[in-house]
Amino acid sequence: MTGSPSTPTTYAPTPRTTGSRARERMAYDRELVHSILDEGFLCHLAFVRDGAPVVLPTLYARVGERLYVHGSTGSRPLREAGQDSGMPVCVTVTHLDGLVLAKSTFHHSVNYRSVVVHGRAHQVTDHEERLMALDAIVDSAVPGRAEDSRRANAKELAATAVVRVDLEEVSAKSRAGGPSEEPEDLELPYWSGVLPVSPVYGTPIPADDLAPGTPLPDYLTAR
Amino acid sequence: MTGSPSTPTTYAPTPRTTGSRARERMAYDRELVHSILDEGFLCHLAFVRDGAPVVLPTLYARVGERLYVHGSTGSRPLREAGQDSGMPVCVTVTHLDGLVLAKSTFHHSVNYRSVVVHGRAHQVTDHEERLMALDAIVDSAVPGRAEDSRRANAKELAATAVVRVDLEEVSAKSRAGGPSEEPEDLELPYWSGVLPVSPVYGTPIPADDLAPGTPLPDYLTAR
Numbered sequence: 117m118t119g120s121p122s123t124p125t126t127y128a129p130t131p132r133t134t135g136s137r138a139r140e141r142m143a144y145d146r147e148l149v150h151s152i153l154d155e156g157f158l159c160h161l162a163f164v165r166d167g168a169p170v171v172l173p174t175l176y177a178r179v180g181e182r183l184y185v186h187g188s189t190g191s192r193p194l195r196e197a198g199q200d201s202g203m204p205v206c207v208t209v210t211h212l213d214g215l216v217l218a219k220s221t222f223h224h225s226v227n228y229r230s231v232v233v234h235g236r237a238h239q240v241t242d243h244e245e246r247l248m249a250l251d252a253i254v255d256s257a258v259p260g261r262a263e264d265s266r267r268a269n270a271k272e273l274a275a276t277a278v279v280r281v282d283l284e285e286v287s288a289k290s291r292a293g294g295p296s297e298e299p300e301d302l303e304l305p306y307w308s309g310v311l312p313v314s315p316v317y318g319t320p321i322p323a324d325d326l327a328p329g330t331p332l333p334d335y336l337t338a339r
Numbered sequence: 340m341t342g343s344p345s346t347p348t349t350y351a352p353t354p355r356t357t358g359s360r361a362r363e364r365m366a367y368d369r370e371l372v373h374s375i376l377d378e379g380f381l382c383h384l385a386f387v388r389d390g391a392p393v394v395l396p397t398l399y400a401r402v403g404e405r406l407y408v409h410g411s412t413g414s415r416p417l418r419e420a421g422q423d424s425g426m427p428v429c430v431t432v433t434h435l436d437g438l439v440l441a442k443s444t445f446h447h448s449v450n451y452r453s454v455v456v457h458g459r460a461h462q463v464t465d466h467e468e469r470l471m472a473l474d475a476i477v478d479s480a481v482p483g484r485a486e487d488s489r490r491a492n493a494k495e496l497a498a499t500a501v502v503r504v505d506l507e508e509v510s511a512k513s514r515a516g517g518p519s520e521e522p523e524d525l526e527l528p529y530w531s532g533v534l535p536v537s538p539v540y541g542t543p544i545p546a547d548d549l550a551p552g553t554p555l556p557d558y559l560t561a562r
Contacts, residue, residue, distance in 0.1 A: 160383035162394035171385035173433040210396040222495040272445040308546040318535035323517040
């Protein structure tokens with residue numbers, strides 16, 4: 117869906133994606149937004165309930181200009197997304213890349229890349245789109261896994277809510293590089309720099325009930 | 340502040356911390372909540388603006404029964420927390436521990452530990468509490484760092500907003516262990532189990548302007 121002649125290379129900024137400060141860290145480039153979203157699979161989904169905010173972690177996948185999130189049909193927020201107008205949501209994806217240690221506590225910071233999506237969550241009712249989205253969510257976390265597992269049956273599909281949020285009002289924000297310093301602080305004796313941090317996968321742990329000798333699939337050995 | 344005779348060992352559940360499903364994964368134990376909060380330093384803070392939810396990543400620290408978050412005094416949400424009644428917020432901290440691969444896509448899941456705090460953000464105006472909170476936020480990410488850096492001066496303090504959220508309406512949620520399976524799926528040939536994931540720190544990168552020979556502090560070598 118991207119790269120078509122009609123798709124602009126950037127998302128149009130809006131008042132709520134413009135930010136009140138640190139605007140130099142904001143970006144609207146579509147490819148950058150996609151790359152940040154595609155690197156992750158866990159988002160924080162916020163909605164309003166009884167006038168108060170709620171934010172919950174959940175899995176997602178990006179397919180073209182849509183984010184998909186799934187859950188139980190018994191889940192309150194996903195039920196509310198079933199209304200025609202959709203449910204106002206904000207979806208944020210954050211990758212932490214490092215801790216930035218400056219000479220002063222004030223200039224301590226983190227290196228990160230994040231995307232914030234403002235929009236409405238809509239129930240996905242089309243059967244094919246639901247199947248595609250569920251595969252995409254599994255593959256978002258473990259690429260190649262969806263086709264190497266049993267797909268949802270009718271009963272499971274009936275118990276699963278799939279919602280989508282269109283990527284229209286979107287911004288990326290990031291920080292990279294070493295600490296900012298006040299010039300007069302440079303002589304201070306404290307160490308300064310960046311402590312990198314990244315998620316690392318461990319050795320896969322077979323399930324207790326896995327038949328002995330079941331080979332580890334390539335998509336897990338490569339991580 | 341914890342462990343005093345008047346502090347119950349659990350947070351009292353409320354309608355919005357009870358959850359609509361998967362209640363077996365919910366917990367209100369104070370020590371568990373504290374341990375999840377203390378393991379992290381990056382939260383997702385949600386608030387409502389013009390009727391719509393907003394969720395942003397930010398640093399935090401727990402001190403006793405309070406969470407502290409800081410930011411620029413120019414930041415809109417932190418300014419709004421300056422109102423007497425505070426600003427309704429939800430703060431969520433999530434640790435991802437593993438990807439759970441079941442035989443069926445339906446039973447795919449993640450292992451995680453999360454805490455959700457519902458409450459109101461209040462500006463911290465007391466000078467000593469502000470200083471303590473700023474140190475705590477630095478030490479939350481890098482224990483021992485606050486005292487090994489230049490503390491904020493008057494100008495920097497004036498530019499920094501510190502807000503607190505009291506830990507009153509709080510729940511923890513977690514999943515651990517291997518996949519759940521439908522009995523009839525156990526014969527399927529797919530690998531099943533858990534792919535562990537955790538944040539890992541890399542080799543510290545000195546700042547370009549750091550004086551050669553500045554020793555790496557113990558609190559960084561130990562990570």
